[in-house]
Amino acid sequence: MAFRHHTNSKQSRRWLGWLALLLALGAALAAFGWYQLFREEPQHFDSVEAYYRYGSIGTESEEGLPYWVWRVLPGLFPQHLPGEGEDEGYAALGIVWEEGEPTPVGFSLKTIGFPRIGINCAACHTATYRTAADGERRIVPTGPHQTFDPQAYLRFLGDAAADPDFTADTLLAAIQEETELSWLDRLLYRFLIIPRTRDGLREQAERFAWTEERPRWGPGRIDPFNPVKFHPDLLALDPAEDDTIGNSDIMALWAMDAQEGHALHWDGLNDSLTEVVLSGAIGDGARPDSLPVEALEELAAYLRHQRPPPYPFLDTLDRQMASRGEVLFEETCAGCHGPDGARTGTVIPQAEVGTDRHRLAMWTAEAAERYNAYAEEYPWDFDAFVKTDGYVAKPLTGLWLRAPYLHNGSVPTIEDLLRPTEQRPEVFYRGYDVYHPARLGFIHTGEAAKRYGFRYDTREPGNGNAGHEYGTELPAEDRDALVEYLKTL
Structure with missing residues (x-):
């Protein structure tokens, strides 16, 4: 009996040893897997403006793409890129894309296990302009992007992932031309990262299939809330998809200190800049537990004090005409758009302003209620979302760079x-960033605009150009004087 007990003890110790070894190996593999796939390395920036351009808003873990896969896609699948212009790649x-930077403006590069790229606020809210076709492209943070086409970007990613050549062999060969991956990284990319990326992009394309049944956004525009409403894993603001069209011009984010207490967004659905910034990050793909709340608070402070550049043709300004225009502005426009206007920053009923109402139908009372209930479990909260019946009368800071209008x-x-609706262009091209020095807007007709721009048809649903006929009754010389003054804002 003693011998048997001794033998059982030895076997027990042996099994315990094997169990301990297996547990240690399991822990080591888990730690290794965490390091390779999930470890998070902090970003470092010299200024809040650099963070605005390239910093993470928390989108990389869920909606981000492997950087090296993303980097090689345009070269591998140029047939899925749009346009007939001379621009290549993204x-x-x-x-x-600024020279010397690893990512374009509005795209963050962050290591979460491996390098990942995600979108941030600057992807849509960074303006560009040129004073001549061969002139330098100027980049203006917090301005409205005139050239970026978010819908075309999503389509490109989906089409690339659906291409038969989206394989590990093809992508790894292209990646090796860009960087040297270790043998272990090559294994991870081949058997995990690339297949998961392909599947994820295909799933994303299916989630955005509803956009194919509505008018195109085109460059400088986005449907800001339907993508969140219809996303099954985000807010699920509405139980089912509807047929609303939310296509909206991208807004300027500068001089937000002048809008403290104002109704924000085009329809005034919130008056809290903090909530707008946080909900914007969620709309771009961040999750509540991935939001860098403190960094976004610094970003909101930056938006309050950022200012647009002056009109680039001020040396051609007719000062006398502009002075006359200032008087006309005070008489005609200041009540809704002046710094101290009684209606500045308030919602003007759609029945009064008369502009296209599709954007209003997109945002529902149910959506506002669900947004306000979304963050109750977190230290930050939403409670300022509302449903409105019109559009906000905005202050006109940097008006020259906010074209096209409405x-x-x-x-x-x-x-x-400043002309009646029937005299406004029915069809024009938007997305060409060469500025017209006299008309207070970008060049939107002619061969160059057609080649580089997007054909905008005001007869399509959501694209209507009616309404806001304030000032249209002015004589031609008064309209010209008013335009001259508006160049100075």
Whole structure:
């Protein structure tokens, strides 16, 4: 009996040893897997403006793409890029890439296990302009992006992932031309990262299939809330998809200190800049537990004090005419758009302003209620979302760089906006960033605009250019004087 007990003890110790070894190996594999796939390395920036351009807003873990896969896609699948212009790669989608940077403006590069790329606020809210076709492209943080086409970007990613050549062999060969992966990284990319990326992009394309049944967004526009409403894993703001069209011009985010207490967004659905910034990050793909709340608070402070550049043709300004225009502005426009206007920053009923109402139908009372209930479990909260019945009368800071005009970007210039609806362009091209020095808007007709721009048809649902006929009754010389003054704002 003693011998048997001794033998059982030895066997027990042996099994315990094997169990301990297996547990240690399991822990080591888990730690290794965490390090290779999930470890998070902090980003470092010298300024809040650099963070605005390239910093993470928390989108990389769920909606981000493996950087090296993303990097090689345009070269591998150029047939899926849009346009007939001379721009190649991601530039064909209107994306702006500064020389020497690893990512375009508005795209963050962050290591979460492996390098990942995600979108941030600057992807849509960074303006560009040129004073001549051969002139330098100027980049203006917090301005409205005129050239980036978010819908075309999503389509490109989906089409690339659906291409038969989206394989580990093809992508790894292209990646090896860009960087040297270790043998272990090559295994991870071949058997895990690339297949998961392909599946994820295909799933994303299916989630955005509803956009194919509605008018195109085009460059400088986006449907800001339907993508969140219809996303099954985000807010699920509505139980089922509807047929609403939310196509909206991208807004300027500068000088937000002048809008403290104002109704924000085109329809005034919230008056809290903090909530707008946080909900914007969620709309771009961040999750509540991935939001860098403190960094986004610094970003909101940056938006309050950022200012647009002056009109680039001020040396041609007719000062006498502009002075006359200032008087007309005070008489005609200041009540709704002046710094101290009684209605500045308030919601003007759609029945009064008369502009396209599709954007209003997109945002529902149920959506506002669910947004406000979304963050109750977190230290930050939403409680300022509301449903409105009109559009906000905005202050006109940096008006020259906010073309095209109205909430859906349906009027190409201020000169056109000061004409009755029937005299405004029915069809024009938007997305060409060469500025017209006289008309207060970008060049939107002619061969260059057609080649580089997007054909905007005001007869399509959501694209209507009617309404806001304030000032249209002025004599031609008064309209010209008013345009001259508006160049100075």
